[in-house]
Every structure is written in C-alpha cells, then in structure tokens.
Amino acid sequence: MWTTALVSGISLGSFYILIALGFALIFGVTRNFNLAHGELVVFAGYVSYWLWKVWAWPFVLTFPVAILATLLICLGLQRLFARLCEPLELNSIVLSFGMAILIQNTMLFWFSGDYRLIRIPTLSQGLHLPGFYLSYGQLTLLFLSLTVIAVLYILMYRTYLGKALRATIQDKGAAAQAGINVAVMGTLAFCLGAILIGLAGPLYGCIHYLYPSTGHEITLLAITITIFAGVGRLGGIILAGWILGLAESFAVILFGTSWREMVAAVLLLALLAFKPRGILGKGEQ
C-alpha cells in the first residue's frame, strides 16, 4: 500500500509540477498572480473532451487545439493585466479572480455542470509489479510530465532565450540594462504558460472528472507550489510538486480521501505564515 502511494504520489506530483509551471512562469516574469489558472486548465480539458467525445478525434490530436485555445485566452488576459494600476500583485489577483468567475460560468453555459471524464481504456489498465500496482495512466502522466519538465529545463537553462527569461524573473531592471526587451519576455511567459496549461488540461481530464468549479482546486495547487519554491527556481518547483503529491497521497492513506483537499491549503498557509518568500528563497527582495 505504501509503495503504491509512493508511486502515485510521485506521478501525481509530477503532474502538479506541470500544472504549477505555467502559473509560476507568468508570476515570475510579470508579477501577475493568475487566479484563473485552474479555470484555464479545466477549459483546456473541456476543449479536448469535446473534440474527443463529440467529434471523435484521436485524443493526441486534441492537444494542439487545446493549446491554441488557451494561447488566445492568455494573450487576451495579458492585455488586461497590462492595464492594471498599482499595487500590481493585488490588483492582478482581483482581476483574475473576476476572470475565473467569468470562465467558470462560460464553461457552465457551454458544457453544463455534468461531470465529464476523458476515459481512455488502456490508461486504466496497468502493471502488477511486486509490491505495488502501476497503471498505464500513471505511467503516461509521469512520462509526459517529466518530458515537459526536461524540455522546459533545457529551454530555461541551455538557451539564450531561457536565460533572458530567468534574468527577467530575477531582476527586471538589470535585465533591461542587458538589452533584454522585458515586455516581450512578459508576452513570452504568457505564451509558454498557455502551452503548459494546454498540455495539462487534457491530461487532467484523463485522471480527474471535469466540471466547471474544479478549477479552484488546481489554482490552489499552483499557488502552493509557486510560493513553496520562491520566485524563479525551477528546482524548487519540482521539489514542491513532488512533496505536495506525496503529502496528498499519504494523507489519503492516513486520514481518508476527504481530507486530501486540505493538504494544499494547510501547506500554503504554513508557508505563508512561516516562510512567505519560499522555502528555498533567502529573502530575494
């Protein structure tokens, strides 16, 4: 049981990393908290579900469309964020909170409140390994998440563009003085964020029921992981995602399924109370 929990925790955690990366990237570069993040993930999931279920597209082909859809919304969102006045972080929270309500209700209108699941039969089968059970779904989740993380890592640490992004996250003024166009970096962050959301959405639809108000939980996860990691540390996000995945997985064993939802909230509150700049952050400001 414990090994199964460990495996599912790691696999879930890897997926959480995927979910949080877009949020963290947008926040890091533009200092905008996007509370509509979870709603966008669910929206991407719905797009994929619709194509898969109603138009019978192959599941894999739904990803590009989901990405395109979130990309458009995110670029629109960026325009709105750009109009905000100080205090930026707080106002971005209020604005995106309104955005979350708007998207939630749009989804309610289009897709109704019914629970939907992208049920791909092979994913629910699995391997009985000695001591634990590994489903193909978990395996796929793990594999895809790690691949995305690896690609993002290479992008951020091995290319000039990525270095410029990281530089912008760490010190906007100094980045501009190095000749980096900070505004373009902001747009880039929203685009990358949108791609990550578009990837995460359909996957989310495979492992979790889709319904309009479930986005809230995803947003909370993303916030928790981002705050845990502090600004601009990819390594921190990976660590935080796994810790959160494992914590939830073990909480289910120890206390039962219904307590799982509290894990992220309690973790976030504890972080904010004791280490508001992140576990790894040493007071960057």
Place this chain on the structure above:
Amino acid sequence: METQRPILKVCNLNVHYGDIHVLKQLNLSICANQIVSVVGANGSGKTTLLKAVAGILRPVQGAIIYHHKQIQTLSVHEVVRRGLVYVSEGMNVFPFMSVLENLEVGAYIAREKKKDRLSLVFEIFPLLADKLRQMAGTLSGGQKRMLTIARGLMSDPDLLLLDDPFLGLAPKDANRLCDALKQIRRYDITLFLAGQHVRRILRVATKAFLVEEGKIALAGTGEQMLGHPHLRETLFGIVAESGVEIP
C-alpha cells in the same frame, strides 16, 4: 585628433523626478575614449542624468544625441543595442544564476561576440574567471560590483555609464576597480561615471563636470577640478567658511 570625436551630446535636457525639476536645461558633450566623471552634491542630479541618458528616465524636454542620432525616445533595451550601457549603483546581479550565466545574459545582444567579450572581461577582472560556476548571489559586495560592470562590458558597449561604482566598496576593492576602469578605456570604450567618492572619481577622470542644481556648473580635467575652490565649496560648503584645508 581622433580622440576628440564627440560620442554623446546632451542638449537642453530637462528631467523631472515626481514633481521636482531635477535637470534644468543641461548641456554636455562627451568625446570618445575618455573617462568622464560627473560629481555634485547629493540630489544635484548626477544619477538622474545617467538614467536619462540610458533611457530609464524620460526627459520632459531636450535631446540626447548619441553617435549623431537622437536616442531620448528609445526604451532601455534599444539604447543598450546601440552600444550605450548603464550599470546602476546597486549591486544587482542575477542572484540565482552562475557568474558565467550572468555574463552570458550580458551578451544577450552580442551573442556572436561572446567569446571575445569573455576573454576581455577575464583580462580586466581575472578574479571572475575563477568563480564562473559560483552563484552570483553568494559573491561578496566587491565581486558583485565587478560582475555588474563585467556584465555591462559583455554587451559590447561604446559608452559605459557607471553610477557610483565605488559605493560601498572596501578600499582594496575600490583600488582594484580604479585600475580596471583605466584598463577598460584602453579597449576603446568611453566611460561616463558619476559618484560621491569625489576624489577617486576625479582622479581617474580625463574630463570632469560638476553638476549644481541641475546644470553643469564647472568643467575641466579631473586634476583641474580637484583643485578648484568652487568645487570644494559646493561639495562641502562649510569648508570655505571655516577655512580648513582639505586633507
């Protein structure tokens, strides 16, 4: 003479900071391959001048002409692309990047010249070559200052603006930096410094200006300025009155 070619001209510059009129009709021109220093009392507008030239502050009126082109409407990164690089007084390195990565980001707009620039930087700041893998956030203050200047050099500047480069440096580091500045000039880079460490800054300068109430009050070579009674009076009003010799 080749060195007399003007590289930067500031004409009738007016800059406001909030509702304070900081620079008032300021005029100044800088020739290539010099070390030019601006001194002045706190709040006289030295930093404002540098920031306006670098495109960080937008002038209300006036022109900044760099290589015969007006640049006062460009944004910061466009100014950098033209070879005019500003290094602020804060030691703002990218803390979670290695020293090498910091330098690479500096070369963001001069990628093809990265290798040459790196070797130049290591020649001027050999200390950085030993610390390439270290996280910049863990460097000492003096090393951070050197890294920010080195990062500025990586952008392949013609004109390097240094805001109070000696601020917060221990004497040893300040001496080392003085040498480095003189060395930088040999690579055909014009230096434009501002700062409070009057004596150091004037000593290293080939040309110097005194800013007073948002205008250039005095100009001359560094040595001339050091001996000028007006400068002594402005920067330390009491001295003239009490008739004490500056040590």
Place this chain on the structure above:
Amino acid sequence: MTVLQLQELSKTFNGIYALSNINFTINEGEIVGLVGPNGAGKTTLFNLISGRLRPSSGKILFQGKDITGLKPHAVCKLGISRTFQSSRPFPRMSTLHNVLAGQVFGKGFSLHTRPEDEQMAHELLDVVGIAHKAETLAADLTLSEQRRLDLARALATRPKLLLLDEVAAGFSPVLVKQAIKLINRVRERGVNLLIIDHFLNLSQKVADRLLALDHGEKIAEGPPDIVMKNREVLRAYLGMRYQDEEDD
C-alpha cells in the same frame, strides 16, 4: 537633564554592522544635527530610536526610561515622534485628517474627535504653513507641502523629542530659511530635536551640537564649527576616508 541616551547601541544586518557601539546623549532643550555621508547609518539610528528596528545590542533610554525594543506606537505614546526621509503621508486622506490621526492617537485614544483636537490640528497646519490646504487630499500636495504635513503630523502627537529626517533636502535657500524658522518655532514649544542633515544646510544654523557618523561608527561629536573642521568628518564626506590606504 538628559532626554535621550544611547548606550553602546549596535545594529547588524546579516552580520554586517550598520551601526556599532554608538554612545550619545541629548540634553534638555537641545537641537542635535546628525550628519554623515550616504550609508553612514543615520536612518538606521532613527529607525532604532523610533522602534522600527530592534537594536542588536545596547540600550536606548528616553527620559531615564528604557525604551529598547518597544514598538513604534508605544515609543510615540511616550513622546518620541519622527518624520520620514521621503515623506509618508496618508495619501487618500485629507491633510486635516492626516494631522488628526496624530492628534488623536499620539498620546491616547478617544472614540470621537473632540473639537479641541480639530482646532489643534488646524493650528498645526497653520504653523507649517499649509492651513489653506486642510481639505486637500494629501496625495495632491506638492512634495514640499507633504514634507510640511509630515512635520505637522509628527508635532500633533505632542512629542518631547522629534526626529527629523532630511527636512530640507533639495530645498532652495528660501525654503531652507523657512525651515530654519519653523524649527526654531518648534523648539520654542519645548521640543528637543534630532535632525538628519546630510547636506549640512540646516544644522550649522540651528543645531547646538552635531553627531557625525560614518560606516556606522561615531566619528565626531560636539559644537557644529568644531565638528565641521574635524579631519575624519571632512574625509568621510569627500569619500577619502581611506585615502592613506590608496596605493596610487
């Protein structure tokens, strides 16, 4: 009688001394100027006295009472008030209410504003010369008016010791003269003053004594004309303190 006594006061940030071992006394009726170059630790000293920062070691005595480690509001209630280097008015409140906040909370608390409080606030606005702006939002004042407002609000708390942070920075000679007049009027109310005066355009004319800091250390204290002639002080100001160590 001593108003303020600093005993071996030190403050470190991440192990680096921002202030080390400051001993100093302000006597009844005195105006003291606090001078020194940027980064000398002047504002840190203000923050320690006013309770914004806790000293790493040492003691602060106010009228013989140990106030080390008290919170800012408690320090204010005891009778120490301050202004800020870049003034910090309550921007979306009227000028009058800015001052009233000091008047009402500076010494105690009453649920409702009494007429005499309001009258006092108007009087203070008059003292600093912005009585005609009583109903203006503080955000709409000019910077120099905001600085006056800061002063009026600090005075409204009825302090025994007033800490002024760069009141005259960037002032034209005319404004400096006004500031000097203002400071003398404040002194007549029986208030002791400690004035940060980086530009040295005030303290020479109003201060009884100067305290000079550099790199967090006290380098001189005494009457202005003597401190101003002090070699250490001159060097600190011209950034040549370590000239002897220069190798060129």
Place this chain on the structure above:
Amino acid sequence: MSFFASKNTKFRTQGLRFHSVGLMTGLVLLILLPALVQSNNYILQVFTHALLLANLALAWNILGVSGSISLGHAAFFGAGAYCSAVLSLEYGFSPWFTIPLAGLLAAGLGLIMDLICLRLRGAYFALATLAFVEIPRVITDNWDGLTHGSLGLVGVPGLPSLSLGTWVVDFSASITASYYFVFVYSLVLLGLVRFLFSSNLGLAFQAIREEEIAAEAVGIPANRYRLLSLLLSAYFTGVTGACYAHLVHYIEPGLVYGLHFSAIPMIFAICGGRFTILGPAMAALVIYPLDQFVFHPLLPAGHEFLYGVVLILTVLFLPAGFWGGLRKVS
C-alpha cells in the same frame, strides 16, 4: 490618483447630505417594497437575499476599509451558518440565541486567521484567505456526526415567531416578515458601520491602509486595529451566515463555504466602492436583482458570469468603485 473624491475622507455626515435625497428615496422604496409588489413572493425573496448579501458586503468592507482584500469570507459565513444550524437543529436552542453565538464562532475563526496571516499584506494576505476557507470546509465536511457531512443539514428551523403583545410576527409563514427582519438587520449593521467609520476607529483603519509605517509612528498600533477590523468583519459575516441558514432552512458545505460567498461580498464591496460606507450595500441591491431578474431567465446556466464581468470592469476602469466614482463627479 485620488480614490476619495469628496472632502469627507473620514466619512463625515456632511458628505452624506448630497446623497441623502437618493438615500431616503431608496429607503422608502425598500420599506414600501412588500406593499408595492403586493407580496409577490419571488420578488420579495430576491430582495431579502439581496439585503442579506448587502450585509455580507458591509461586513466584508469593515476589513476592506483597513486595506485587506479577503477572498475567503465564506469561511466565516459557512462557520456561522453551521454553528447556528447545528445548535438549533440538533440541540434545540432558539435561533435568537444561536445567531449571535454563530458570530462569535466566526470571530474565533477570524482570530485564528489573524494568527496565521499576521505578517501578510496585500496579495499574500489575499492568497492566504483563499486557502483558509478550505480548513473549516473540510472539517465540516468530515465531521459527519455533527454536520451530516456533504449531505448537508436539512430542515434548519426558521426564526421563531415574535409576539409583541397581541401582535405576532410569524417568520415561517410570511416572507414579508422575513424581509423586514433582514431589512432591520441591514439598517442596524449600516448604522454600526457608519458609526465605526466616522469615529476615530475609522481614522485608524484608513491610516493603516494608507501607510502602515507612518500610522505606527503616530501611535496607532496597526496590528491591533487590523485584528479588530477582521474580528468585526468576521463576526457580522458569521451572523449573516446564521441568518441565511434560518431563512433558507438548508445548508451544505459546498454551498455555504463555496466560492460564491467569498466572491460576492468582495465583488459588491469593490464595485460599490471599497472606501465608502454605502457603496457595498448599494451594489448588492442593484447587481443581485439585476442578476436574478434579467440574467437568470436569459441564461439559467452561467448567469453568474455577470459578477466576473462587473469585477473586471471595475478593477480596470473604476478602481474607486461605482459609488466612489460618483462622489468624484459630485
């Protein structure tokens, strides 16, 4: 930029004079409403709910005025609703006793929130409140023995009849009676908020919102006042939650701890004008009926998009809120 436009930055009476004509008309309309709509139950129900939401917005704004934006007031609302419902349903206490008690429980929760969020400001405080709701919600959800978990509580007793001499007010029989009950509660809360904001407490709340460091320097213990505003805000949110439980007779965790009850008071307060007394209540009385009478029939699913749109437009174009913007014009 001036958010306050008029001179009465301290919520003075003279500032209300200009609006008093409109205010009086509104009050009279609200008093006469049951007669005007001839006890049309649906309209009365909507306005009863609107008044309830107005109270939530007023309560939220007690905290809002001191500068904190909370995204988690559903924690207090839900806790208040459950406290009063459980005590009256399971233990048979009178709602007149359990409603104030529910406020106290909510205030206790506010105290816990303060302990956690003590050092947080602005955006980080908002995020913390967003997470904070989960705690009472999940606890309520799991405390089956007391709360019946996610099934919710059915048949929460209504408000007991009041008899004044021979005149008996029966809340369970008459919607008009419930309406007037909530109306009176609104008036009381409004009066209290006005008293609070025009006293020196209001001065302190504003000062710590505007510039905390300076507020402390003039002798205002900022943390104490912030706690006070949070406790008062939580108390009245809890009381309102309890009223809701007794008026609607049915509660479940997903509903009373839902995003809806966190978002609604914030949206109304921000749209109406965060730094005004009346604005939040006015917004509730305009937007909620608009939603119910116009958008709900048009869009049975998704009509609440209205709240999102209103919030976005306010943040972008009227940061002072509608009422605040109006004052700017006058």
